[in-house]
Amino acid sequence: MNEALGSVVSAVMVDENQDYYFVQPARNGQTYRLAKSEAPQVLHIGGSVKGFVYENADHQLQMTCAHIPTVQVDHYDFGTVVGVRRDLGVFVDIGLPNKDIVVSLDDLPNLKHLWPQPGDRLLLALRVDDHDRLWGQLADEEIFRTIAAKPSRQLINQDVTATIYRLKLAGSLALTADYHLAFIHPSERDQEPRLGQVVKGRVIGLSSHGGVNLSLKPRAYQAINDDAAQILALLKHSQDHQLPLTDKSSPAEIKALLGISKGQFKRAVGHLLRARLVNQINGKLILLKEPSDD
Template sequence: MENLLGRIVAGNVTDQNETDYFVQVAGTTFRLAKSEIKKPLRAGATFRGFAYENEDHQMAMTRNAPDAQVDHYGWGTVVRTQRQLGVFVNIGLPDKDIVVSLDDLPDMMELWPQQGDRLLIALREDAKHRLWGVLADTDIYQAIAQPAKANMQNANVTATAYQLKLVGTRVMTDHFELGFIHPSEREREPRLGEELHARVIGVHDDGTLNLSLKPRAYEAIDDDSAMLLAALEHSQAGHLEFSDKSSPAAIKAYFGISKGQFKRAVGHLLKARRISQHDGELWLVQPEESTTETTPDTTD
């Protein structure tokens, strides 16, 4: 059975029952689900498919070969973790998840991939004919990477963390650009395989990106802005009879902050498109709304 599992192989149909065909490859018989086959196979017919051992320890074959194979890399989704073993990854097989060994995962378990995270893996067959997931290394990511465009500065990107180092986190975006996140540009260290929403803070000549996980200054809502937003959210009609023209005394009595603090909070929320200001009132912006705001003077 050497050099069969985790690969696309060809064999001959030798038998069948109500649910499966049986395909023999180099002396090993594999089950092939009839539900996968549109046109019935006759005895002696040649069939090519992906060979593996399923969860019931049966030799199985599928025509729907996953991207991840021996010597071929593909994305898989983490479905569960097992402390003494590693993480289980769904690569698209109907009845088999692939384990990435704990030996290949970060020493700190809190940095292990969690359910829903993505890993780029290939397969390897061990001496006991078990399939394991092999994490793609830096060379693989560089081989499949696409250069970033110069006009990506300040763009929002979605990326997956693939290498965790003390000096920072290396990621690949959904469009295959390579990026780097310095520790100063994150609040916590991302998990391996975690999907991250970042913004571009630098584009290098080699087509790689510097990224930040921190919000833009106007996106980071401070305490005064959060309080003002909460007041609007809890107002009966989604608006309050206050504006940057309101008196300091009225603002202090209602919100407990100075007019200067109030105006800065209003300006912050306007820039973040969380509120609008018109007719002498503040209005809560609903997610589907598209409004044009006027940023108030933020000086006293």
């Protein structure tokens, strides 16, 4: 097995042509092409150079000094998904100009609609198989625990961005942009996010495992319909934050003030009551609080 692949190595220049130097790492025996435009200096026979070695998309052994990726053998970082092949896996851009790295379908969810899509992010390193092929190796739980930061209670109710890194029956595991481990219970999402998907949510609590609990559902005031939003706006801008209406008001009174049916009004008020934004007292609808991040 070519153990140099996927790593930064030192090599010696052994030949050249108009466009390339040809270099060999010590104790390797393989020859790699290095574009002269990428060489850090003019090389002569026996001159040494250091760079990242890999097999490019044309199956040529190559060294790069200008596009050294942070994703390497035993070195984890995020790469961006750029393609999907159902019979193979997903292709990930790690920064090489002429090579994308495949994460095998064996390492992806059984349900293909949960596979990463172009633009999604995966934390991975490289591995070399017995046929000297480079593959993407997804980070395991231990890697994520190693890089995770400890959250504080000040995060509760904050909006965060997170990348999904594991799908489980119990819920989705994610890593926030600030490197906090996160858990999303199925009840706190409308649909299961994909592996690698970047989601926006809010912190609803701290978990017993040293991470945070997220909700991907909108806050109550963000989820209200147009009728409820209209009622909230009227309450907010009235001098005493009240309206002379309740669900006991006549259809004519509701229509005259709001221009909606009594059925629409009752549904909207029901939503606002459940969100604890309003109350009905003495024949009036009263604003309890401004829509907030609760």
